[in-house]
Amino acid sequence: MSSYKDNKVITIGVVSELTGLSERQIRYYEERKLIFPIRSNGKTRKYSFNDVERLVDIANKIEDGIGTFEILKTEKKEKSKEETRNRMLRGQINAAFKIRK
Known part of the structure; x- marks a missing residue:
């Protein structure tokens, strides 16, 4: 059984607000295969709470020079x-x- 944290329901704009990352940064991490949002029928990226946590972790590592x-x-x-x-x-x-x- 999956957790609510696995449900990909959050839009990129909300993820940007939650993480402090720009939408461009978030898309870049997707391009680099670090994050894997799903696409809605309208091609909107959808993220989970786990994705948000992962993006914060990635941003911290980038900030540390990794x-x-x-x-x-x-x-x-x-x-x-x-x-x-x-x-x-x-x-x-x-x-x-x-x-x-």
């Missing part, structure tokens, strides 16, 4: 580590319960 490429690179590395941990955990659980694939 570039968008470095943000993506770090996130990919973290995702890879998490996937490796999950595979290892599944293997340990399978071994403990003698589950064979």
Whole structure:
């Protein structure tokens, strides 16, 4: 079940007001594949509360001098580590319960 924070219902203007980012900055982060809004039938971008939090985090990293490429690179590395941990955990659980694939 998804949380209300996952619902993409917020327009770019409201996101801009909430984050202090310009609409252009928000679109730039989308172009850089850091944020993924959905599009309504009228092609309006829609964001979630999680997206708003993510944009604030991105803006803080940019302010600290971290570039968008470095943000993506770090996130990919973290995702890879998490996937490796999950595979290892599944293997340990399978071994403990003698589950064979």
